[in-house]
Amino acid sequence: MFKVMVMSEIAKNIKAVRIVCDAAPQPVELVAVSKRQSQEKILAALEAGQRVFGENKVQEAYEHWQTIKDNGAYPDLMLHLIGPLQTNKAKDAIALFDVIETVDREKLARSLAKEMKKQGRHLPCYIQVNTGEEVQKAGIFPDDLTDFYVFCQDECGLNIVGLMCIPPVDEPAAMHFGLLSNLASNLGLQKLSMGMSGDYEIAIELGATNVRVGSGIFGVRDSL
Numbered sequence: 547m548f549k550v551m552v553m554s555e556i557a558k559n560i561k562a563v564r565i566v567c568d569a570a571p572q573p574v575e576l577v578a579v580s581k582r583q584s585q586e587k588i589l590a591a592l593e594a595g596q597r598v599f600g601e602n603k604v605q606e607a608y609e610h611w612q613t614i615k616d617n618g619a620y621p622d623l624m625l626h627l628i629g630p631l632q633t634n635k636a637k638d639a640i641a642l643f644d645v646i647e648t649v650d651r652e653k654l655a656r657s658l659a660k661e662m663k664k665q666g667r668h669l670p671c672y673i674q675v676n677t678g679e680e681v682q683k684a685g686i687f688p689d690d691l692t693d694f695y696v697f698c699q700d701e702c703g704l705n706i707v708g709l710m711c712i713p714p715v716d717e718p719a720a721m722h723f724g725l726l727s728n729l730a731s732n733l734g735l736q737k738l739s740m741g742m743s744g745d746y747e748i749a750i751e752l753g754a755t756n757v758r759v760g761s762g763i764f765g766v767r768d769s770l
């Protein structure tokens with residue numbers, strides 16, 4: 547009984563977000579953020595047809611996804627890394643993930659490029675931009691973005707497809723989404739990963755091509 551409830555609830559939530567995504571003039575991909583959610587809920591989302599998922603920790607992503615990937619039942623599964631990455635985990639990240647959304651410093655860009663070459667897996671990447679210039683938060687400051695983009699693209703040979711941001715909690719998200727959108731169009735980048743459960747509708751209005759929705763689909767997460 548519990549299982550049936552969880553499944554229908556998650557399917558309903560996914561459908562509701564999809565309706566908003568599909569109503570946008572631009573194509574919008576829903577990245578279902580499965581961090582700190584149960585395996586049962588993840589399976590429910592797969593059964594509901596969801597194929598693109600986001601995780602913020604490499605180790606946990608393996609726990610959630612290794613078996614599912616290995617059994618081959620979902621060949622169109624796409625895993626996005628949406629959390630900070632340590633360079634010593636670049637190897638494992640590239641082996642598991644399909645998209646890296648959090649390229650945020652030169653050392654990491656170099657490690658990713660080296661490891662992608664080694665594994666022959668040239669994954670699409672996003673640069674994470676610290677639009678609020680918060681010291682405690684990861685990401686490249688807007689003023690440093692052009693140089694960093696050139697470094698990633700030309701020096702490292704990474705395939706940078708877009709920009710990603712997480713706005714400060716205490717400021718209107720729209721301002722940050724607008725800024726990210728301007729920065730991307732200045733660089734001629736097509737993809738914009740912005741918007742979470744609380745603000746994905748605004749993000750889509752401001753041009754998001756990727757929304758990362760967790761609790762809005764799966765419910766409240768387990769605490770750390």
Ligand SMILES: *Cc1c(COP(=O)(O)O)cnc(C)c1O
Pocket residue numbers: 579581602628629712742743744758759760761762
């Ligand atoms: C956890 C997380 C999300 C999802 O947040 P919700 O508010 O649960 O939708 C989105 N993006 C990033 C980078 C996250 O870490």
